Amino acid sequence: MITLFIKNMVCNRCIMVVQNELDKLGLKAKNIRLGEVTLEKSPTPEEKKKLTDALDPLGFELIDDRKGRIIEKIKNSIIELVHHQDNDAKINLSDMLSDKLHHDYNYLSNLFSEVEGTTIEKYFIAQKIEKVKELLVYNELSLSQIATRLNYSSVAYLSNQFKKVTGLTPSHFKQIKNDKRKPLDEV
Structure with a gap:
């Protein structure tokens, strides 16, 4: 399991949008909360890039630091x-x-x-x-x-x-x- 941190998740609708993007990419989320997504397994660099590219136009961004x-x-x-x-x-x-x-x-x-x-x-x-x-x-x-x-x-x-x-x-x-x-x- 790995937890990713996502900027600008501020409401339940944000959680639904992020869940939808994860589903489209075939990434299985164990838990999604405001600002955090726990995935069942670590995404590959390619999957992480695709997730970043999918979330960015929606106003979200992965936080690495x-x-x-x-x-x-x-x-x-x-x-x-x-x-x-x-x-x-x-x-x-x-x-x-x-x-x-x-x-x-x-x-x-x-x-x-x-x-x-x-x-x-x-x-x-x-x-x-x-x-x-x-x-x-x-x-x-x-x-x-x-x-x-x-x-x-x-x-x-x-x-x-x-x-x-x-x-x-x-x-x-x-x-x-x-x-x-x-x-x-x-x-």
Whole structure:
């Protein structure tokens, strides 16, 4: 078995697309998660090249370097936390990342800043704001419920952070809606 790391896998649809490309190439996946594919056997250099060529036009790329894999794991952990877990429990981001990636948070933070040109915290906030946008567009939850779901200490704090990031208040955003949403891999 071998694990390949793939950049820009941010949702379940990405997993389906990657699975489809693996099937076309006859590569048997044992497990596919955000950013990771575990194959039953190592691909030949030719198979790996074909996979790279198939994934590239779809916006994915194989990550061969250690730092790149760690960065992608950080991003996918944050995306999973913000977008795929209805988790009302307060969680300490630095502890969660350190535990999950088995590295000191200072190392992870410095590496992320060096490679991405932004901090883990800013990336986390950007993901949370994208989730707020999504929930506002669905119009099923009040701003108070959204604040609670995303572990904001208050509606005012959420609103201030939303305005700082987007330049709009949540209510103004709601009026103009879909124009301001970004795909997760562009956040």
